[in-house]
Amino acid sequence: MHTDSIAFKKTGYFSSLICDYLDEKPELKKFYKHFPNVENFKLQIEAKSNFNQQSREILTAVLKKQYQKIEASELSNLHIDLLKEPNTFTITTGHQLNLFTGPLYFLYKIISTINLTKQLKQEYSNYNFVPVYWMATEDHDFEEINYFNFKGKKVHWNKETGGAVGELSTDGLEAVFNLFSQDLGTGKHADWLRELFKKAYLNHDNLADATRYLANELFKDHGLVIIDAHDSDLKRQFIPFIEDELINGTSFKTVAETNKQLVSLGYNIQVNPREINLFYLTDHLRERIVFEDDVYKVVNTNLTWNRSQLLKHLNEAPGRFSPNVIMRPLYQEVILPNLCYIGGGGELAYWFQLKNYFKTVNVPYPMLLLRNSVLVKTQNHHKKLENLNISKEDIFLKRNTFINKKVREISNIDIDFSSQKNALKQQFENLYVLAEQTDKSFLGAVKAQEVKQLKGLETLEKRLLKAQKNKLSDQVLRMTDLQNELFPNGNLQERNVNFSQLYLEYGDALISKLIEELAPLKNKFLIVTL
Incomplete structure (x- = not known):
């Protein structure tokens, strides 16, 4: 096995914003707090040290409830228990519920997260660090997740959908399984992939449960903790920030101002804020909340409230309120004792728009780390x-x-x-x-x-x-x-190929070798020969 690397800038595949961030250009400093290096994590620990103990208790209880549906490893269970302790912090990555993990970088995100927690434990032995995968169960863009590429073919799931993807029924995936199974061929690696797909998607009723099972099977030995934040107990902690959004529109004001600053420096804007950055969520429905004609409305429905009615409804049913891409990062940092978010270039680009928003609502802003990128080649x-x-x-x-x-x-x-x-x-x-x-x-x-x-x-x-x-x-x-x-x-390669294509050749060695080689703080594009 041989591993080489190349600067992200030299690949030609990353934006000037991300390359300038990795170069720590002074003009970008105003858009983040601490650059991700080992020494700066001490400062981030101090910033997050006052994380609410009750929130820890709620988080642990919710995770234990969610993990009743799968067989967790001893290490994952230990990590869930440790989250109650004031010296335990998380490193988090998030991803959509892509069919059979989607592109390879699903693996690289999670492995980067796992490896960073291990490195931090070596440096800061008095603290515990838990790798967390945040499932994007409340997303509603089914077209982005309903396929994966395998040997040049698109394995596609056709289905009529509506609402949050996490609640989607897995009905119809048996036909996908049958086609994929034929393409896998024969051999022990092919048989393992068949069984993994079958147990994940044919033995679970919805996409959230299927994805949780799948990610757990791939990474449970490394203590990964998987969270579905579409939970009323977790949302209840977010009520004050939802109220602020509905009444004051704080995210729109702060992010719009930050966007002007980014544009003045010549950078493109990743996402544009709305006046209210919340969706209303029910079965088969996830639509924007807007304020028009002195009432709150849910677009494409007949649902309306005045302010007092909506705030009363919020306190009674917080799970109905779903943050969009602007508010989801804040929700994450409110409910997790998190130090660092690990994401791709596009994700980090919109995180850079949020620092002033976090400051305004008085929530510690996390460190931002570009996930490992990898080109895997054979001998x-x-x-x-x-x-x-x-x-x-x-x-x-x-x-x-x-x-x-x-x-x-x-x-x-x-x-x-x-x-x-x-x-x-x-x-x-x-x-x-x-x-x-x-x-x-x-x-x-x-x-x-x-x-x-x-x-x-x-x-x-x-x-x-x-x-x-x-x-x-x-x-x-x-x-x-x-x-x-x-x-x-x-x-x-990482944006196209599914892990199953490489697993056919390398088997269990694929993930174990990647865990050996991926260095999350190296800030280089890795070229791994397996």
Whole structure:
């Protein structure tokens, strides 16, 4: 096994915001509290040390109730019990309920979380650190989660849906299982995957329970704690913040101001706040709450309340109120003794919009850590890359850039016309001097001729490059086939391939090897050869 790394910036797949954050650019400091390094976790522990004891008791009770449905490991049960202790803190990641985990980065998020808790325990032995996976059970975008990719095919679940995805019935997944089962083939790894899919989705009634089972089976030996925050006891603790949102619209005001600051620095905005960042949630319904004509309404329904009626309803049924992407992070930090959130680039981008909101409502803002990103390659891939003289930087290049660079390198003729272009420009510099001395009206003609001749050289260079591509087509094809295998559809492997595709080859060693190699605080894109 061999592990290498490359800077996120050099991959070309991450935004300037994320790359600047990793570089700790001073102008971004106002959008977060502490940068994630081992030393700064001491400061974060101090900031979260006054976490409410009653909240700990409620959290533990809710988790124990939820874990009655699955067989937890001793370590996961220990972690749940430890959450009652004032010296216990969580490291949290969150993810949608993607069918059969969705893309590979589901694994990388959770492994990053597990490994960070282990590293922190070594550094701060007087404290306990619990890895938490927050299931996004209240999301309602079924189209984002109802498929996964396996060997170039899309395994798709067709279903009429409405409301929160966690409550979706698993009816219809038997047909998906039958098709997937055929594609798996034979062998002990294929049999294990069949059994995992079957027990997760065919033996559980809803998507939340199925996903909890699945994540537990994959990571229970490492003490992962899985939470479904769609719970009335947990929501009750969030009532004061929901009231503030309904009456004062604090999130909209603070986030809108932060967005202006981010835009002024040249960054794109990940999410835009609404005047009320809450949904109303019932069976088969999750719709926005709005304030119009002096009443509160649920869009696309006939539900309306005045202020006193709505606040009374909130206190009676807090589980009906669901935070959107702007308020969910606050909800997380209110109910968990959390130190750090681990997420992808898109997630961290919207977290950067929230610091001022957290400060305004007086909730400690967590550290933000970019999850590990990984390119997994086989020993065969490793040998091919070496034989074709393809560097780790080369393999991340976009297709045309990659081909052009490699053709220039392996060609036995020089396809770079830079020296000819520079010589031509120098000749025209002399002509410009001559024109200045004779007739300045001649300058336009000189410029036009320079542009024409430079364009001619560029055309010749492109035609020569194309001719060499054709001549070296066999080598180009081997290189592009290899890049296709590692970057399916021209995208990062981790955003496309499902873990089952790799499990077929590596079995249990897949997760164990990744846990050995992933270093969450390294802030590098990892290239792991298994």
